[in-house]
Amino acid sequence: MLMLVCPYCGVTAEETEFAPGGEAHLSRVGPDGSDEAFEAYLFARANPKGVHLERWRHAYGCGKWFLAARCTATLEVFGTYPAQSKGPPPAVLDRIADRRGAGAAARVGRGAPDAS
Amino acid sequence: MSDVTVTRATPQGMVTLKLPPGDVAWGPALAALGLSVPAVRRLERAGDRAALWMAPDEVLLLVPDPAAALAALAGPLAGAHHLAADVGAARVVFAVAGPRAREVLAKLCPVDLHPAAFPAGSARRTRAAQVACMLWAEAADDLRLSCFRSVEGYVADLLTLSADPAGSVGLFRA
Ligand SMILES: [Zn+2]
Numbered sequence: 001m002l003m004l005v006c007p008y009c010g011v012t013a014e015e016t017e018f019a020p021g022g023e024a025h026l027s028r029v030g031p032d033g034s035d036e037a038f039e040a041y042l043f044a045r046a047n048p049k050g051v052h053l054e055r056w057r058h059a060y061g062c063g064k065w066f067l068a069a070r071c072t073a074t075l076e077v078f079g080t081y082p083a084q085s086k087g088p089p090p091a092v093l094d095r096i097a098d099r100r101g102a103g104a105a106a107r108v109g110r111g112a113p114d115a116s
Numbered sequence: 117m118s119d120v121t122v123t124r125a126t127p128q129g130m131v132t133l134k135l136p137p138g139d140v141a142w143g144p145a146l147a148a149l150g151l152s153v154p155a156v157r158r159l160e161r162a163g164d165r166a167a168l169w170m171a172p173d174e175v176l177l178l179v180p181d182p183a184a185a186l187a188a189l190a191g192p193l194a195g196a197h198h199l200a201a202d203v204g205a206a207r208v209v210f211a212v213a214g215p216r217a218r219e220v221l222a223k224l225c226p227v228d229l230h231p232a233a234f235p236a237g238s239a240r241r242t243r244a245a246q247v248a249c250m251l252w253a254e255a256a257d258d259l260r261l262s263c264f265r266s267v268e269g270y271v272a273d274l275l276t277l278s279a280d281p282a283g284s285v286g287l288f289r290a
Binding site: 008009010013014017060062063064 | 156157170171172174226227240241242243248
């Protein structure tokens with residue numbers, strides 16, 4: 001069972017209160033983008049075994065979107081943070097570094113290349 | 117002899133109020149109804165009125181007369197980007213009361229309903245089995261569940277089944 005803390009409610013709730021929204025921190029490709037870039041924006045998603053950043057919505061609670069850093073293999077949650085973020089906050093990156101090593105934290109850090 | 121009662125409350129006036137988080141109109145708007153702004157996941161009650169925290173930008177008002185409440189809100193909300201709407205007709209409220217009330221709801225909702233985790237004055241949205249609902253605690257053993265009127269029969273059946281004495285599991289008993 002995946003448990004997430006909604007950063008708006010501050011409540012720790014179980015997965016069935018939330019709706020998943022897929023990979024976080026996608027950059028929208030605008031009208032000047034190539035067909036290939038737009039296709040990648042629409043369809044190409046990272047699918048790592050390990051640390052991943054995702055969008056979730058507290059659908060049965062406050063209704064707000066937020067972001068979560070978790071391990072797709074173990075369901076360990078490294079932290080959740082508001083949707084109005086360009087990348088995981090330092091506390092979340094520190095937690096990822098503690099649990100999965102500095103390389104994993106650097107991979108999902110702000111400005112890092114997309115996870116393959 | 118029953119240690120839990122489930123009753124459908126009389127029709128409850130409800131007004132949804134949405135304002136940007138931290139907007140200066142929050143205080144004056146709720147003060148116009150004799151209420152203060154509820155803290156996160158809390159209920160503020162004053163007599164027959166209450167304000168329930170729903171989200172950073174949303175409070176649900178329980179009021180005896182929604183039209184009068186909307187009129188009272190109009191002044192403080194003038195000029196503020198807001199939504200105030202009478203939503204009571206869309207919803208029903210069940211009162212689940214007695215020493216076994218928390219257990220009856222804990223079997224339906226993915227919420228820690230231990231008295232220490234959900235004390236009197238707590239409020240939150242969640243789900244009851246397959247439908248959305250709101251829960252709040254008027255007192256330690258007086259809990260309320262509100263759902264959409266369209267699923268009233270489903271929720272009434274859920275509560276009846278969950279409250280059956282044969283299904284008692286003794287959760288949260290001292
Ligand atoms: Zn929430």
